Amino acid sequence: EVQLVESGGAVVQPGGSLRLSCAASGFTFTDYAMHWVRQVPGKGLEWVSVINWDGGSSYYSDSVKGRFFISRDNSKKSLYLQMNSLRTEDTALYYCVKEGGFFSDGVFYGGVFHHWGQATLVTVSS
Amino acid sequence: DIQLTQSPSFVSASVGDRVTITCRASQGISTYLAWYQQKPGKAPELLIYAAATLQSGVPSRFSGSGSGTEFTLTIGSLQPEDFATYYCQRLNSFPYTFGPGTKVDVK
Numbered sequence: 373e374v375q376l377v378e379s380g381g382a383v384v385q386p387g388g389s390l391r392l393s394c395a396a397s398g399f400t401f402t403d404y405a406m407h408w409v410r411q412v413p414g415k416g417l418e419w420v421s422v423i424n425w426d427g428g429s430s431y432y433s434d435s436v437k438g439r440f441f442i443s444r445d446n447s448k449k450s451l452y453l454q455m456n457s458l459r460t461e462d463t464a465l466y467y468c469v470k471e472g473g474f475f476s477d478g479v480f481y482g483g484v485f486h487h488w489g490q491a492t493l494v495t496v497s498s
Numbered sequence: 499d500i501q502l503t504q505s506p507s508f509v510s511a512s513v514g515d516r517v518t519i520t521c522r523a524s525q526g527i528s529t530y531l532a533w534y535q536q537k538p539g540k541a542p543e544l545l546i547y548a549a550a551t552l553q554s555g556v557p558s559r560f561s562g563s564g565s566g567t568e569f570t571l572t573i574g575s576l577q578p579e580d581f582a583t584y585y586c587q588r589l590n591s592f593p594y595t596f597g598p599g600t601k602v603d604v605k
Contacts, residue, residue, distance in 0.1 A: 407594075417534075417542065417585055419594040431592045434499075467541060476529075476548035483589040484532055488541035 374398040374487040376468045381492030388458050392492060394451040394468030399487075401449040402426070405471040407485065408442060408453050410464040413493075420466070421453065422483075436462075458496045465491040500525050502586055502597035510605040517573040519600045521586035526566045530589040533562055533571045536599075537582045546571065547589065576602070 380392040392408070408420040421442040423430045430442050441454040451468055472486030501524040511517050521531065529549035534542040544553045546562040549569055559574040573580055581604055586597040 416599050417536075417587075417596040419596065422592070422594075433593050472544075472547075474547050474551075476551045479548070481530065481532075481548050481589050483587070483591075483594045484544065484547045485534070485542070485587070485594075486544055488543075490541055 374470060376470060376487060376489035378466060378468045378489045378492035381466065381494050383495045383497060384458055385498050386458060386460055386496055388496070390455045390458065390494060392453040392455065392466055392468075392494070394489060396449045396451065396468075396470070399470070401444075402446050404473070405482075406442075406444060406451045407469040407471060408440075408451075409467045409469050409485065409488075410462075411467070411491070412464045418464075422471070423451070455494070458494075460496050463494060463496045465493050467491045499593055500527060500588055500591075500595060502588060502595050504584075504586060504597040504600045507598070507600060509600060509602045511576050511602060512605045513576055513578055515576045515605075517576055517580075517602060519571045519584055519602075521564075521569040521571070521597050523567045523569075523588065527588055527591075529565045530591070531562075531564070531569050532587045532589055533560075534585045534587065535580075535582045536585065542585065545584075573602075 375397045377395045407422045423442045439457045468489040469485045470487040472484045474481045531549045533546040536542040550562045583601045588595045
């Protein structure tokens with residue numbers, strides 16, 4: 373059974389830093405790209421960042437680019453999100469998400485979010 | 499960036515009703531679209547990918563259609579466990595934009 377367990381959420385002041393972690397189990401970690409998706413409680417979903425299987429490529433949403441950094445340690449089956457220069461608008465639940473490898477009619481569909489963790493809450497407030 | 503809109507934002511429906519949700523993309527995205535269901539306090543769950551392919555284990559009362567800029571998610575006969583919020587999501591190209599969501603509530 374796939375399990376994704378996030379940790380590291382906390383209350384932090386604006387301008388502060390935080391590091392989120394996600395412990396993965398139940399699948400071959402190195403076979404999949406991994407993502408962070410966030411959600412302000414009661415609001416919609418926002419994709420934050422992705423890292424490929426070996427950590428060689430990563431992409432970010434414009435809202436976090438230059439402030440957040442995604443990384444992974446395949447030996448520990450863990451995903452991380454280093455969050456710097458935090459703003460009040462970064463307050464959200466942060467989900468660790470495993471991308472699935474989905475094909476339909478021979479076409480590969482990237483970015484399908486197959487498995488989600490239960491999220492960790494980050495609150496940025498003075 | 500491509501934007502996704504959903505309509506309606508809210509649906510009030512009864513068990514047994516047929517419910518249709520529309521997702522529109524600001525530019526054509528072929529069939530690179532997924533649908534998710536989210537219940538309160540829970541993580542989203544994948545329903546459909548490639549616009550119309552049902553994820554394994556998802557009941558057949560859910561169906562998806564569309565391509566290009568207009569997509570629909572249909573619940574053929576609403577069940578009590580289907581009251582939730584539904585999101586569409588663009589696939590295959592960054593950023594992986596989500597629609598704003600459609601809440602299906604009890605009438």
